Amino acid sequence: MSSNNHIVTAEEQGARLDKLLVDLNSDASRSQIQSWIKDQYVMVNGGHVKSNYKCQEGDDISWTVPEAEPLEVVAEDIPIHIVYEDKDIAVVNKPRGMVVHPSAGHPSGTLVNALLYHCHDLSGINGVMRPGIVHRIDKDTSGLLMVAKNDKAHASLAEQLSEKTIDRKYVAIVHREIQHEYGTIEAPIGRDPKDRQKMAVVEGGKDAVTHFKVLHLYPEFSYIECVLETGRTHQIRVHMRYIEHPLAGDPKYGPRRTLPIDGQALHAKHLAFEHPTTGEWMEFDQEPPEAFQKQLDELQKRS
Numbered sequence: 001m002s003s004n005n006h007i008v009t010a011e012e013q014g015a016r017l018d019k020l021l022v023d024l025n026s027d028a029s030r031s032q033i034q035s036w037i038k039d040q041y042v043m044v045n046g047g048h049v050k051s052n053y054k055c056q057e058g059d060d061i062s063w064t065v066p067e068a069e070p071l072e073v074v075a076e077d078i079p080i081h082i083v084y085e086d087k088d089i090a091v092v093n094k095p096r097g098m099v100v101h102p103s104a105g106h107p108s109g110t111l112v113n114a115l116l117y118h119c120h121d122l123s124g125i126n127g128v129m130r131p132g133i134v135h136r137i138d139k140d141t142s143g144l145l146m147v148a149k150n151d152k153a154h155a156s157l158a159e160q161l162s163e164k165t166i167d168r169k170y171v172a173i174v175h176r177e178i179q180h181e182y183g184t185i186e187a188p189i190g191r192d193p194k195d196r197q198k199m200a201v202v203e204g205g206k207d208a209v210t211h212f213k214v215l216h217l218y219p220e221f222s223y224i225e226c227v228l229e230t231g232r233t234h235q236i237r238v239h240m241r242y243i244e245h246p247l248a249g250d251p252k253y254g255p256r257r258t259l260p261i262d263g264q265a266l267h268a269k270h271l272a273f274e275h276p277t278t279g280e281w282m283e284f285d286q287e288p289p290e291a292f293q294k295q296l297d298e299l300q301k302r303s
Helices: 017-024 030-038 111-118 151-162 235-242 290-302
Strands: 002-007 042-044 060-065 081-085 089-094 142-148 167-175 182-186 189-192 195-201 209-218 221-228 266-274 281-285
Touching: 017 030, 017 042, 017 060, 017 189, 081 281, 089 111, 142 151, 151 266, 167 235, 167 290, 182 235, 189 235, 195 235, 209 235, 209 290, 221 235, 221 290
Parallel strands: 142 266
Antiparallel strands: 002 060, 042 060, 081 089, 089 142, 167 221, 167 266, 182 209, 189 195, 209 221, 266 281
16 A cells, blocks of 8 residues: 655645545546545545545645555467567567556456466566556557566666656657647646546646657648657647647547547557666667558548
């Protein structure tokens, strides 16, 4: 269990306790927070209150995140494209539509289930549900993902992520023609206050920086390359929507009228990092999947 503490600010006064805790726990849903309060994992000024308690400036909120109920993660013979593998690391080309790690809603069929079958040694730093997983990409985002096969490798890769020395480049198809070749989006990301299932650019969110370059313009669409300086949840999807160029096919952040593609047109194309044992600079490139490429071909025909 992990213990946490927060003093309510003037700006937060009047907020419901459960809503404020959702803002302070980006990985937890409102129903989870309410169950924590009900089961007395949350205290305000040393006492227990209800979920609808209206917070007052100066309130001392303390809470303990309960251990998740362990789920059995089973190795499954699911075909995956392992681009590179040695005794320390693996680089996988994740297909569109595959969830990275098991959860209550996706107990099987994930990349982790497949990795447990194909790679017998995975780091245990992130626990039983996320063995070997150093970073994630969304279910409907395809492309390159690095996997740690032991704890030493995991710690090294995680440190490189933290120090922003890992090179990650994505390609995406976005709505509307971007009128400048390069751009940088620097806007904080947090939970969308209007829809807790979404992220958004919000005041007080976590710092997020995305650089982009226009690769090609098509009628009503742009093909771009994005470089992540930070790795926030849904970062590229949220940032491109923020500048009014949402990703094509994005069911959560894009318009209804879009390209006939199953999920956002986003692909992790390039990944480069220092090998955790040898120190060698490793670079990997993977072209977008067939469905993505087909959409580019169709856009080219329209030009």
